[in-house]
Amino acid sequence: MVKSGHQVAFMVPTEVLAKQHYSKLKELFDKLDVSIEILIGSVGDKKSIYKSLKAGEIDIVIGTHALIQEEVAFKRLGLAIVDEQHRFGVEQRRELAKHGMPHLLAMTATPIPRTLAMIVYGDLDISLIDEVPPGRKRVVTRVVWDKKRVDxxxxxYKQVKAGDQVYVICPLVEDSDKLEEIKSVKAEFERLNEGAFKGLKLGLLHGRMSSREKDDVMRAFKAGDIQVLVSTSVIEVGVDVANATIMMIEGAERFGLAQLHQF
Structure with missing residues (x-):
């Protein structure tokens, strides 16, 4: 697509995911002399990026909802990619494809009813990725009752000491008087840090943190400096840490089936 003179726009729902895609794809496309840029809310010099996109100086742009702002224009958009498409509204996905007549690639692990209907009635072609990467082990899911929590x-704790990393997912950021039985990341972080996981390196991640704080936490987790990451559903999409082999979800009934599938 790029070699034929077209541009590519890659839209994702979160800044964490955008930065992850950008980091991986830049390493790949720099070797092929393909220019790639990231456009997200926390990027400073947006005007320069807008100008370069309109002039066709950027081949591939990866971004969040920032890609569908009025200021964004492309010289020759040939392919629009929407990752985790169920996280975007119909009009938002359509907005990205309004720049000329680009091909549209929508990707998701949890297709929404409208997408399935479009496939059935012939408005979308479908490609299935039904194989796992080489060496990937089978996912084991278990329901653990409160009486088995200590076990x-x-x-x-033993798995972490053996070298693995862990996610602990909670529904809330802070404790709520109306939802007393539902765990929050802030309280759970303190409780685990002083209790069951004392002596391990714990990290905290939630949506109210600044972009820089979230980046620092994810960088530390990926580097192995954090062994147990206590987080909200902000990690639902886009977190790629191969060494994190365990996920403990508190209050699973507070999440939708699609969210649990994404986790």
Whole structure:
């Protein structure tokens, strides 16, 4: 697409995911002399990026909702990619494809009813990725009752000591008087840090943190400086840490089936 003179826009729902894609793809496309840029809310010099996109100086742009702002214009958009398309509204996905008549590639692990209907009635072609990467082990899912919580903590502690990393997912950022039984990341972080996981390196991640703080936490987790990451559903999409082999989800009933599938 790029070699034929067209541009590519790659839209994702979160800045964490955008930065991850940008980091991986830049390493690949720099070797092929393909210019690639990132456009997200926290980027400083947006005007320069707008100008370069309109002039055709950027071949591939990866971004969040920032890609569908009025200021964005392309010289010759040939392919629009929407990752985790169920996280975007119909009009938002359509807005990206309004720049000329680009091909549209929508990707998701949890197709929404409208997408399935469009496939059935012939408005979308479908490609399935039904194979796992080489060496990928089977995912084991278990429901652990409260009376087995201590056993679960002890097992996780042993796995971490053996070199694995862990996610602990909570529905809330802070404790709520109306939802007393539902765990929050801030309280759970303190409780685990002083209790079951004392002696391990814990990290905290949630949507109210600044972009820089979230980047620092994810960078530390990916580098292995954080062994247990206590987080909200902000990690639902886009977190790629191969060494994180365990995910403990608190209050699973507070999440939708699509969210649990994404986790």
């Amino acid at each position: 679960a903590y002890e097992w996780i």
